Amino acid sequence: AINKQDHTCLNPFLISCLNGDLTLLRIILPAKPDLNCVTRFGGVGLTPACEKGHLSIVKELLAHTEINVNQTNHVGWTPLLEAIVLNDGGIKQQAIVQLLLEHGASPHMTDKYGKTPLELARERGFEEIAQLLIAAGA
Numbered sequence: 001a002i003n004k005q006d007h008t009c010l011n012p013f014l015i016s017c018l019n020g021d022l023t024l025l026r027i028i029l030p031a032k033p034d035l036n037c038v039t040r041f042g043g044v045g046l047t048p049a050c051e052k053g054h055l056s057i058v059k060e061l062l063a064h065t066e067i068n069v070n071q072t073n074h075v076g077w078t079p080l081l082e083a084i085v086l087n088d089g090g091i092k093q094q095a096i097v098q099l100l101l102e103h104g105a106s107p108h109m110t111d112k113y114g115k116t117p118l119e120l121a122r123e124r125g126f127e128e129i130a131q132l133l134i135a136a137g138a
Helices: 012-019 022-031 046-052 055-064 079-085 091-102 117-123 127-135
Strands: none
Touching (some): 012 022, 022 055, 046 055, 046 079, 055 091, 091 127, 117 127
């Protein structure tokens, strides 16, 4: 029952990730939720957490689960790409990008147009993120 998704494809695990609810996530994780459940956009729980800058959720997921850091959603974006493209490139996003890279996120996986994370970071003027990607081999 913990993995049951509603008509919007959400379940308690995905809601905790989407809303940045660390308390809820910590209640749910011991019940071993299906980490492969996806949102209506095809992203695992890590994806919206990265997009929205929920650093505590990202840390918890990477430290305590085997969630797929390179999972591609319906629009062709990985959690790393979402962290770069859909936020402000600030300190929190830089920390999220660093964590993703440390936990195996590929700096080479492109979006559906063939753009790399490095190209996308530079297009947005996110030089700090670009440097993190270069240090990771991009």
